[in-house]
Structure formats: C-alpha cells, structure tokens
Amino acid sequence: MDSLSHALIGIAVAGFSGHPLSLYDPICLATILGAQAPDFDIIAQLKGNFSYLRQHRSFSHSIPGLAIWSLLISAIMHFFMPQTHTLTLFLWAFAGSLSHIIMDYFNTHGVAILWPFRKERKSLCLLNVFDPILLVLMMSLYPLKLTTVELSLGTFVIITAYIILRIILRKRAHHQLNNLFPNQKIKRLSVMPSIKRILFWDFVLETEDCYQVGQLGALYPVLEINATLPKQRTLTDFTIQAQKTPLGDFFTSFTPFIYFEEQQTTHSLSVNIYDMRYILNKHFLHYGTIIFDQNKLPTASYMYSYGRTMKIPC
Numbered sequence: 001m002d003s004l005s006h007a008l009i010g011i012a013v014a015g016f017s018g019h020p021l022s023l024y025d026p027i028c029l030a031t032i033l034g035a036q037a038p039d040f041d042i043i044a045q046l047k048g049n050f051s052y053l054r055q056h057r058s059f060s061h062s063i064p065g066l067a068i069w070s071l072l073i074s075a076i077m078h079f080f081m082p083q084t085h086t087l088t089l090f091l092w093a094f095a096g097s098l099s100h101i102i103m104d105y106f107n108t109h110g111v112a113i114l115w116p117f118r119k120e121r122k123s124l125c126l127l128n129v130f131d132p133i134l135l136v137l138m139m140s141l142y143p144l145k146l147t148t149v150e151l152s153l154g155t156f157v158i159i160t161a162y163i164i165l166r167i168i169l170r171k172r173a174h175h176q177l178n179n180l181f182p183n184q185k186i187k188r189l190s191v192m193p194s195i196k197r198i199l200f201w202d203f204v205l206e207t208e209d210c211y212q213v214g215q216l217g218a219l220y221p222v223l224e225i226n227a228t229l230p231k232q233r234t235l236t237d238f239t240i241q242a243q244k245t246p247l248g249d250f251f252t253s254f255t256p257f258i259y260f261e262e263q264q265t266t267h268s269l270s271v272n273i274y275d276m277r278y279i280l281n282k283h284f285l286h287y288g289t290i291i292f293d294q295n296k297l298p299t300a301s302y303m304y305s306y307g308r309t310m311k312i313p314c
Contacts, residue, residue: 001103002130003036008138008155009103010035010096015152017092026084027092030077034096037069038104050250050303050310061101062115070094103127106163108192108277112253119253125192126166133198134162166193169218173201176221181205181212190257191216195278195285204257204276207231211259213276226279229259238262242271242290247301247312251275251288268292290314 011021014031023029041060059065074089104111110123127134141154173191184207194200194215200222205212214225232239239260242248251258257276262269270291278285286305293299298314 001107001127002135003039005131005135005138006035006039006100006103007032008135009099009159012152012155013095013099014092015148015155018148021148021151026077026081026089030073030089030093031096033073033077034070034093034098035100037073037093037097038065038100040069050312057104057109057121058112058119059115061104061111062113064115066094066097066101069097107131108195120256121254125190126163126170128193128195131193134159137162170201173203173216173218177203177205177216180216180221180223181207184208190277192277196280202277202279206257211257211276213279226282227276227284229261229274229276232260235260236262238269238271238292238296241292241298242273245290245298245301245312245314247288247290247303247314248273250303251286254286269296288312 010032011028013035014028015021017027017031019025019027021028023032038057038060041055041058060069070090070093073093074086077089078084078086101111101113105113105122106124107127107129108123108125109129110121110125112119112121114122137158138155141151141158146154170191174189177189177191178186184205186205186207188206189203191201191203194202196202197215199218201216201218203212203214203216205214209231211227211229211231212225213227213229214223216223235243239262242260243252251273255275255277259274259276261272261274263272264270268291270289273288273290274284275286276284286303288301288303290298290301301312301314303310303312
C-alpha cells in the first residue's frame with residue numbers, strides 16, 4: 001500500500017502501547033519505522049528498475065526480512081535512545097513491520113511472506129496498492145477528539161469493516177461473472193480491484209479454450225472485455241526456453257496468470273510474456289519480450305512496465 005496508509009496503521013499499532021503518539025517517543029517511533037521498513041528495499045533500484053521489481057515484496061516482505069529490519073531499527077534506536085530496552089524496541093518494530101506485510105497481502109501485488117521456501121508473491125486481491133477510500137476513512141478519525149487507544153481501535157474497526165465489505169462485493173462479482181458466462185466451463189476465475197476505476201473489479205477468467213480479461217462494475221453488472229487470448233495447448237521449445245531466462249523466471253514468480261505468445265517473421269522469432277492481471281487502455285501493464293537468434297537461443301530480452309523499457313540480460 002502507499003506510505004501514508006502504512007504510517008497511519010503503524011500509528012494505530014503504536015497506540016496500543018499506551019505511549020503518547022509522538023516521534024520523540026521510542027515505542028511510537030520504532031513502530032512507525034517498522035511499518036515503513038519493508039519498503040526500504042527501494043534501495044535495490046540503485047542496480048536498476050528490474051532489480052527493484054525482482055526484489056520488491058520478496059525478502060523484505062517475508063518473516064525473516066521483518067526480523068532483520070526490526071533488529072536494525074532497534075539496534076540503531078537503542079544507540080541514540082539507550083533508556084529503552086532493545087528487546088522492547090525490537091518487538092514494537094516487528095509489530096509495525098507485520099502490519100505492513102499483512103496489508104500488502106490484502107492488495108493485488110502480494111508478498112512473498114514464505115520466502116525463501118516459496119518465492120511466489122501471494123495475495124488476497126482485495127485492495128488496490130493505493131486505496132483512496134480506505135485512506136480517507138482512516139484519516140477521518142484524526143479531527144475527532146479521541147484517546148490514543150480509541151484512535152487505534154477506530155482504525156482497526158474501519159479496516160476490518162472495509163475488508164469485510166470488499167469480500168462481500170467480490171463474492172457478488174464472482175456470482176455475477178458465473179451468470180454472465182453460463183455456457184462456458186470456467187476453470188479458474190480471479191477477481192481483483194480495478195487499477196483504473198474505484199467502483200470496478202478487474203478479472204481474469206480461464207475457460208477450456210481461452211482467457212477472458214475484463215472489468216465488472218462493483219455496484220452494477222457493467223461488463224467490459226478488454227482481451228480474449230486463445231488457450232495454449234502445449235508449450236513449444238521456444239516458450240520453454242523463454243521460461244528459463246531471468247525475465248521468464250521473474251514473471252513466473254510475479255504473477256499467477258502468465259501468458260506466452262510467439263511471434264515469428266522471416267528474419268526473427270520472439271516470445272512475448274504477459275501478466276494478464278493488469279490491463280490499461282487495452283494494453284497489458286507488465287509484459288516482456290525475449291528475442292531468439294538464428295541458432296534458436298535467447299539473445300536479448302526486454303521488460304515493459306508502467307511505460308518504462310528495461311533491457312534484461314539473458
């Protein structure tokens with residue numbers, strides 16, 4: 001989620017300590033820093049955008065990662081604030097970090113919480129990376145004259161109620177999509193918050209013959225199909241080779257809905273890889289291209305994400 005939402009949730013966690021909500025209070029500061037810490041992996045961007053995409057929400061958003069972030073925060077803070085016990089700082093920093101990955105687990109990008117045993121990013125697909133409705137609801141508590149504990153309780157009541165509402169609406173969307181495609185045998189259906197419109201769901205629907213990618217209204221059954229992709233019966237040698245490249249390996253762990261498409265001309269052959277979950281203006285938001293040489297070996301690969309082009313070593 002966005003940094004402000006994580007900070008507000010960190011403040012709510014710190015509020016249960018009974019300490020004043022002040023950056024001068026060690027417990028409060030440790031918790032807020034912990035709530036931001038998993039996103040400190042932005043430092044990986046120094047090695048390039050692709051390095052950041054591979055690292056983000058991986059190790060830093062796992063249980064071992066939280067332990068290391070919390071240890072660093074508590075050690076540094078104890079050096080400057082020796083009056084507070086290191087273990088106390090560690091536990092509150094860990095609580096803040098845990099709130100971060102729990103909220104990120106609810107949104108579409110997910111987290112590799114079981115790293116290094118499982119590298120896939122798991123998600124409940126209930127919230128968007130930035131949810132303006134939830135942010136406004138949490139901020140609405142601050143003008144009220146609430147005690148620290150009341151503010152904390154109010155924040156978590158809002159989060160819980162909002163997530164329950166999203167679960168109900170998503171179940172409704174599942175039911176509507178099954179009714180809208182009555183003649184197709186649905187093998188898999190994923191419904192997630194729309195990246196384009198607040199009151200819509202994005203969906204990927206897999207049948208025996210194809211994938212349907214589209215949007216559905218959250219309040220009214222307004223259906224829009226953005227892409228129809230034929231089902232791949234068997235994987236060719238080129239696609240299998242593409243999967244084994246660094247770019248193919250990244251997409252395999254990044255998305256549960258991956259699609260390969262071969263393009264061949266008289267002079268070249270390439271394999272395109274699409275993350276079917278995110279589509280904007282009829283174009284997939286995250287996709288890549290792996291180019292093969294005359295010896296039928298991958299020679300170059302490129303990733304396209306948020307309008308950026310990144311060259312990836314093969």
